[in-house]
Amino acid sequence: MPDQTNLSPADAAKLAASRAAIALVKDGMKLGLGTGSTAVIMVRELAARVKAEGLNLRCAATSQGTADLATSLGLTVESLDQIGWLDLTIDGADEVDPDLNLIKGGGGAHLREKIVARASDRMVVIADPAKVVETLGAFHLPVEVIPFGEQVTERLIRETLQAQDLGKRPILMRKRDDQPYVTDEGNHIFDLSLEAIPDPVHLARSLAAIPGVVEHGLFLGICDLAIIGQPDGNVIELRGEEADDVSDDLLFGEGEDE
Numbered sequence: 001m002p003d004q005t006n007l008s009p010a011d012a013a014k015l016a017a018s019r020a021a022i023a024l025v026k027d028g029m030k031l032g033l034g035t036g037s038t039a040v041i042m043v044r045e046l047a048a049r050v051k052a053e054g055l056n057l058r059c060a061a062t063s064q065g066t067a068d069l070a071t072s073l074g075l076t077v078e079s080l081d082q083i084g085w086l087d088l089t090i091d092g093a094d095e096v097d098p099d100l101n102l103i104k105g106g107g108g109a110h111l112r113e114k115i116v117a118r119a120s121d122r123m124v125v126i127a128d129p130a131k132v133v134e135t136l137g138a139f140h141l142p143v144e145v146i147p148f149g150e151q152v153t154e155r156l157i158r159e160t161l162q163a164q165d166l167g168k169r170p171i172l173m174r175k176r177d178d179q180p181y182v183t184d185e186g187n188h189i190f191d192l193s194l195e196a197i198p199d200p201v202h203l204a205r206s207l208a209a210i211p212g213v214v215e216h217g218l219f220l221g222i223c224d225l226a227i228i229g230q231p232d233g234n235v236i237e238l239r240g241e242e243a244d245d246v247s248d249d250l251l252f253g254e255g256e257d258e
């Protein structure tokens with residue numbers, strides 16, 4: 001297992017969050033495994049615990065990359081439909097706000113991530129402190145679109161943003177090696193630079209109503225608990241109503257008001 005002292009502060013925080021989340025795992029559970037650098041640390045830690053304790057788990061992965069990693073480490077990975085419903089999903093996030101609303105999809109997996117999270121009794125987010133924000137939107141908002149007619153879809157997204165006074169900044173097609181990034185489902189991603197999203201519910205509803213949009217990266221009311229790791233190995237848990245006060249401490253320092 002990695003020694004916390006040899007890690008960057010961000011990785012040490014991700015490791016602390018991962019270990020705290022894995023402590024919630026019980027023998028016989030059906031688990032959703034997230035995607036991203038924090039999820040990679042979590043999957044490695046989980047595999048080590050399964051090996052050490054002989055736990056019997058069934059896992060559904062949120063991306064092919066996570067499925068490959070988990071399988072290579074000896075975890076039992078099945079399709080979501082084979083498992084049916086999950087006890088717990090553990091995943092990273094790009095942003096977490098005081099109401100536990102999230103932006104996800106920095107790793108391009110938010111479609112499967114949202115399906116898996118919604119098919120879980122509990123979704124726990126693991127993150128380093130940089131992911132905690134007061135208002136969502138500084139991180140670009142990923143929107144997965146069907147390639148057919150994607151320029152029309154882009155136009156409809158732009159009109160939606162303009163109608164909500166969010167339309168002044170660019171919409172970029174995500175690229176890899178100068179080619180459109182292709183998701184596990186064969187779709188493309190537009191990244192919306194918005195700075196701030198004052199009304200995430202309104203934006204989420206409008207984006208979901210555009211025909212070529214498959215899924216956006218706003219996860220609203222889905223996360224039950226956010227475990228924010230600290231570089232010193234401690235964690236801070238944000239849950240439901242308490243999240244407001246605790247995330248103020250994370251954002252502004254303990255005891256300080258906004």
Ligand SMILES: O=C(CO)[C@H](O)[C@H](O)COP(=O)(O)O
Pocket residue numbers: 034035036037038039091092093094103104105106107108109110113
């Ligand atoms: O949503 C995701 C992938 O689609 C990731 O959870 C998110 O991008 C956070 O990634 P990382 O742990 O590498 O910061």
